[in-house]
Amino acid sequence: MPAFTPPEVRPLISAERIAARVNELAAQITRDYAGRSVVLLSVLKGSFVFAADLARAIDLPIRMEFLGVRSYGDDTKSSGVVQITQDLTRPVTGDDLVIVEDIIDTGLTISYLREQLKGRNPASVKVAALLHKPARIQREVEIDYLGFTIDDVFVVGYGLDYAERYRNLPYLGVLDPSQPASK
């Protein structure tokens, strides 16, 4: 059944393309961590859909942790301020961590998180990001597992929001500010 597309959203990356890419990333993680276990650290809220799909495609014993972070208000511009809204439920000392992010935009959030998490003494930290917008980067970040590189557009769907909306679209789309938002 075709998914509903609100008029103000222009489809960018289809659910099929996302699924294929997520499976490739999961296969890479499965190979890289063969014989070990991994803690997938999903950065909320934006990465919840990506993390759920990635987790199910990884063929390893994994553990899930969630970290609530807010870096944007209800705006499309980075405030540069990262606030932890929900902490991990268990220590990650000695664990191999893969931070799962929806999108690396300015890079401020992921740089901050990497530093924060180092203080908790994991064995290793890698980053999996569904999207990367290199045009707006302010901090150099190493992305170990990257889904797609995109232009400087504001995207929604597949977990990503605008003012808390559109997270449940099964594909990624560009929000067109010239179109009025549907109710």
Ligand code: IMP
């Ligand atoms: P950064 O700190 O600028 O790298 O921003 C990272 C966070 O900003 C992401 O985890 C998203 O929550 C949000 N963000 C950045 N770009 C977009 C976008 O195009 N659509 C939706 N959220 C975005």
Ligand code: MG
């Ligand atoms: Mg957001």
